[in-house]
Amino acid sequence: MRSFYDRIVALVLVAGILFGGATVARAGAYEDALAGFTTDSFGDTADAIDSLAASGDPRTGLLLEALKDQRLLYSVEAKKVFIKDQSDKLTDAATGEAVATPPSDIENVRLNNRVRGMIDAALGSLTLMAKEPGRRLDAAQAVFKSRDSSALHNVDKAREKETDPRVKKALTEARAAIILYSGDSSSPEDKIAAIAVIRDRGDQDALGLVDGLPSDLPPAVRQAAASASAKIQGNLALWSAIQNAWYGLSLGSVLLLAAIGLAITFGVMGIINMAHGEMVMLGAYTTFVVQEFIRARNPTLFDYSLVIAVPLAFVVSGAVGIAIERSIIRFLYGRPLETLLATWGLSLILQQAIRTIFGPTNKEVGNPSWMSGAFDLGGITITYNRLWIICFTLAVFVALLGMLRFTRLGLEMRAVTQNRSMAAAMGIRTARIDALTFGLGSGIAGIAGVALSQIDNVSPNLGQGYIIDSFMVVVFGGVGNLWGTLVGAFTLGIANKFLEPYAGAVLGKIAILVLIILFIQKRPRGMFALKGRAVEA
Amino acid sequence: MSAFPLTRLLDNASTIFLALLAAFAIAIPVLNLLVPAGSGLHVSTYLVALFGKYICYAMLALSIDLIWGYAGILSLGHGAFFALGGYAMGMYLMRQIGARGVYANPILPDFMVFLNWQELPLYWYGFNHFAYAALMIVLVPGLVAFVFGWFAFRSRVTGVYLSIITQAMTYALMLGFFRNNFGFGGNNGLTDFKDILGFNVQAEGTRNALLVVSCLALALSFLICRTIVTSKFGKVLVAIRDAEARTRFLGYRVEAYKLFVFTLSACMAGVAGALYVPQVGIINPGEFAPANSIEAVIWVAVGGRGTLTGAVLGAFVVNYAKTFFTSGWLAPYWLFVLGGLFVAVTLLLPRGIVGTFEWWHERRAEKKITALPASAPHAAE
Numbered sequence: 001m002r003s004f005y006d007r008i009v010a011l012v013l014v015a016g017i018l019f020g021g022a023t024v025a026r027a028g029a030y031e032d033a034l035a036g037f038t039t040d041s042f043g044d045t046a047d048a049i050d051s052l053a054a055s056g057d058p059r060t061g062l063l064l065e066a067l068k069d070q071r072l073l074y075s076v077e078a079k080k081v082f083i084k085d086q087s088d089k090l091t092d093a094a095t096g097e098a099v100a101t102p103p104s105d106i107e108n109v110r111l112n113n114r115v116r117g118m119i120d121a122a123l124g125s126l127t128l129m130a131k132e133p134g135r136r137l138d139a140a141q142a143v144f145k146s147r148d149s150s151a152l153h154n155v156d157k158a159r160e161k162e163t164d165p166r167v168k169k170a171l172t173e174a175r176a177a178i179i180l181y182s183g184d185s186s187s188p189e190d191k192i193a194a195i196a197v198i199r200d201r202g203d204q205d206a207l208g209l210v211d212g213l214p215s216d217l218p219p220a221v222r223q224a225a226a227s228a229s230a231k232i233q234g235n236l237a238l239w240s241a242i243q244n245a246w247y248g249l250s251l252g253s254v255l256l257l258a259a260i261g262l263a264i265t266f267g268v269m270g271i272i273n274m275a276h277g278e279m280v281m282l283g284a285y286t287t288f289v290v291q292e293f294i295r296a297r298n299p300t301l302f303d304y305s306l307v308i309a310v311p312l313a314f315v316v317s318g319a320v321g322i323a324i325e326r327s328i329i330r331f332l333y334g335r336p337l338e339t340l341l342a343t344w345g346l347s348l349i350l351q352q353a354i355r356t357i358f359g360p361t362n363k364e365v366g367n368p369s370w371m372s373g374a375f376d377l378g379g380i381t382i383t384y385n386r387l388w389i390i391c392f393t394l395a396v397f398v399a400l401l402g403m404l405r406f407t408r409l410g411l412e413m414r415a416v417t418q419n420r421s422m423a424a425a426m427g428i429r430t431a432r433i434d435a436l437t438f439g440l441g442s443g444i445a446g447i448a449g450v451a452l453s454q455i456d457n458v459s460p461n462l463g464q465g466y467i468i469d470s471f472m473v474v475v476f477g478g479v480g481n482l483w484g485t486l487v488g489a490f491t492l493g494i495a496n497k498f499l500e501p502y503a504g505a506v507l508g509k510i511a512i513l514v515l516i517i518l519f520i521q522k523r524p525r526g527m528f529a530l531k532g533r534a535v536e537a
Numbered sequence: 538m539s540a541f542p543l544t545r546l547l548d549n550a551s552t553i554f555l556a557l558l559a560a561f562a563i564a565i566p567v568l569n570l571l572v573p574a575g576s577g578l579h580v581s582t583y584l585v586a587l588f589g590k591y592i593c594y595a596m597l598a599l600s601i602d603l604i605w606g607y608a609g610i611l612s613l614g615h616g617a618f619f620a621l622g623g624y625a626m627g628m629y630l631m632r633q634i635g636a637r638g639v640y641a642n643p644i645l646p647d648f649m650v651f652l653n654w655q656e657l658p659l660y661w662y663g664f665n666h667f668a669y670a671a672l673m674i675v676l677v678p679g680l681v682a683f684v685f686g687w688f689a690f691r692s693r694v695t696g697v698y699l700s701i702i703t704q705a706m707t708y709a710l711m712l713g714f715f716r717n718n719f720g721f722g723g724n725n726g727l728t729d730f731k732d733i734l735g736f737n738v739q740a741e742g743t744r745n746a747l748l749v750v751s752c753l754a755l756a757l758s759f760l761i762c763r764t765i766v767t768s769k770f771g772k773v774l775v776a777i778r779d780a781e782a783r784t785r786f787l788g789y790r791v792e793a794y795k796l797f798v799f800t801l802s803a804c805m806a807g808v809a810g811a812l813y814v815p816q817v818g819i820i821n822p823g824e825f826a827p828a829n830s831i832e833a834v835i836w837v838a839v840g841g842r843g844t845l846t847g848a849v850l851g852a853f854v855v856n857y858a859k860t861f862f863t864s865g866w867l868a869p870y871w872l873f874v875l876g877g878l879f880v881a882v883t884l885l886l887p888r889g890i891v892g893t894f895e896w897w898h899e900r901r902a903e904k905k906i907t908a909l910p911a912s913a914p915h916a917a918e
Contacts, residue, residue: 145651337697340611342879356868475702506716513708513709517685517702520689520702521688
């Protein structure tokens with residue numbers, strides 16, 4: 001009986017809000033609703049939440065938050081409700097005064113799942129009116145998910161006032177969701193209109209809403225829902241294809257970054273450098289050392305750590321590369337198989353050296369603030385570090401291309417590649433060019449290491465994971481052709497990511513390897529093969 | 538050229554090698570089984586298994602030397618054939634466990650029961666018969682090599698390209714065998730073997746028998762290789778190694794020669810793998826790792842490519858060094874040694890141990906000849 005009485009009171013009060021006299025009614029509604037919390041009955045608590053939500057009182061938010069966090073207490077004897085704040089201080093919920101001595105029979109207001117759901121919905125409708133657009137958007141999305149029909153009124157009100165287009169769209173969608181699930185209280189025409197709104201939203205949630213409709217709806221509505229579902233599915237398939245393409249671009253850029261240095265040493269110079277992966281690893285460890293140094297000396301510079309690491313990694317890996325060329329590889333020109341073995345030995349030595357110095361475990365390399373986080377673009381999420389790596393890769397590629405094309409060193413490199421003895425006759429010191437070219441390829445591998453340290457584990461085995469893939473890219477793209485490497489890397493990256501959903505990551509990788517092996521049968525010199533006399537040399 | 542076929546087949550080095558191998562195959566079991574454990578001459582069972590392992594490695598090295606040293610095909614994926622042979626043997630040994638496994642299923646190996654498989658996959662059928670398994674040990678690596686080689690050699694994939702795609706092949710196989718649903722035990726591989734042909738795998742007698750069988754297989758492989766390289770066929774292989782295009786222009790079907798020797802070499806590697814598995818007691822996808830295949834290449838390089846005895850010697854020397862280094866406080870330095878070995882051999886000792894020895898021997902012989910003014914210049918072989 002008591003609950004019934006409360007409900008009447010609440011109804012009257014709601015009517016009061018709606019038909020003017022708001023200020024008077026408001027004050028009473030809030031205090032009256034509080035009584036519902038003192039009866040230790042879930043039904044009364046639920047009703048009280050309803051009336052609070054309808055009261056529009058500014059204190060409601062605080063109270064509901066407290067209720068949600070189990071910080072709302074009540075005393076039957078005093079017929080009062082108290083809010084406990086974070087530091088365990090009690091305040092009277094009705095008057096807002098601090099309570100020094102709490103009544104002896106004070107107890108928590110109990111919650112169950114239904115009540116929790118109501119709190120969320122009520123909080124959602126409350127924040128629909130919040131000042132910050134972000135909170136309003138969150139609230140609108142919460143209502144969209146809960147589809148709580150009691151929020152419809154608030155949604156409508158908020159929608160009228162709303163000026164932010166994004167929030168307004170979210171509110172429209174929330175309203176559509178409510179109407180769609182409101183049973184018989186809305187007409188089929190309204191429902192069909194609502195389905196159109198949901199269809200235009202077009203994501204997984206929208207699909208769930210449209211597919212989850214009860215089957216006893218009028219045929220027109222059911223038909224609209226079916227066609228909307230098909231449309232949304234088509235839309236989702238498109239976005240998932242775009243997502244795969246994006247992941248593929250991202251993987252492709254990583255492959256390109258790892259392979260681009262190899263394209264110089266293997267493609268231009270014809271040296272099989274099995275230690276190429278270790279050059280990448282050296283770059284990653286350089287980043288680690290730079291970050292450690294910055295952490296220890298000047299943490300404010302942390303955001304610039306990668307900018308500092310890039311030239312350093314180039315210098316470190318490049319210097320090691322030149323040392324390797326001068327001490328070992330120059331004695332093995334013209335003997336590619338021996339070069340392969342010797343550089344493999346070098347890779348073992350470098351790995352073990354790093355393991356001895358830094359230990360076998362993964363080293364933690366942090367993301368600077370401008371590389372962490374993500375943003376949404378249509379139906380996909382784009383992380384900043386992947387985006388930066390793609391940009392960085394293309395920048396490196398363009399810089400390298402420009403260097404080969406427009407600088408003196410690039411000219412001499414091309415000359416030595418094309419005709420060594422003629423270049424020597426023209427006064428180019430070929431041995432010096434060999435060393436510099438190898439150093440350049442290694443240095444670029446070092447730069448790749450800086451980028452890869454952001455997305456991969458920095459361990460002594462870092463390079464191993466990339467060496468076979470890099471060779472595949474270079475061989476697939478065509479040796480001696482940087483553009484081939486670019487196309488090869490992105491083709492392999494995208495193909496890999498499109499195969500993954502069907503075949504799984506490992507089988508996808510195997511399929512790619514098999515495809516490349518078959519491809520090499522067809523075009524043994526890659527996609528963009530060199531033609532003419534250079535081929536057999 | 539008119540030399541008696543047997544003396545051509547067995548030159549001095551070969552005779553010495555076969556004699557040493559025979560002595561080894563007799564001495565080790567005798568020292569292990571007949572000499573009492575306390576005696577200084579006693580060879581422990583651990584060493585017997587270790588030597589057995591070395592013999593299998595030597596066979597693998599021999600198979601690589603046949604294609605690399607004589608036909609110029611550098612395969613960085615020969616470990617794959619070794620492992621395929623090993624897996625075929627492992628499957629036979631798994632089926633021999635029968636109901637003695639942890640789950641006591643008379644048909645299904647433990648890992649299949651564990652994965653809730655209800656029946657044996659089709660490709661596991663027949664492996665309970667040794668003859669069938671023995672056939673598969675040769676056939677499976679041979680077939681893989683034949684198909685792979687047929688594609689590769691026909692489209693004239695040579696040199697480093699071939700090396701890289703053989704490496705990709707073994708890498709792809711490794712990824713595949715790591716998967717549980719491939720039906721080969723996933724990353725645990727096949728292990729816990731009990732019997733081979735009814736004898737306990739762990740028993741001393743079986744271990745010695747396996748060692749002797751391995752030595753016999755090595756001797757047989759060696760003789761097959763010798764027969765090939767001393768024949769006209771072998772001369773063509775060397776011609777392909779040194780000038781492939783010229784050999785083709787002379788009218789030889791280069792692809793066919795390469796394909797035959799590549800397939801044969803893969804079969805040999807498969808047998809080596811099959812003998813290896815019961816002696817070490819496990820086969821897992823790690824055997825497919827590209828690093829293993831490259832390591833096997835360095836055995837050949839150390840011993841001397843193009844000298845069959847060198848391949849065997851290299852396998853022994855490098856693996857002995859590996860055992861020596863990895864079993865003590867020197868363990869962290871083993872990779873430095875191995876890496877250094879790769880560099881040093883290619884730079885300083887391109888002919889390998891045996892090759893350098895032969896070269897030095899020939900030079901001395903040449904000097905003697907040039908000391909006699911009347912003699913004609915002697916062409917090095």
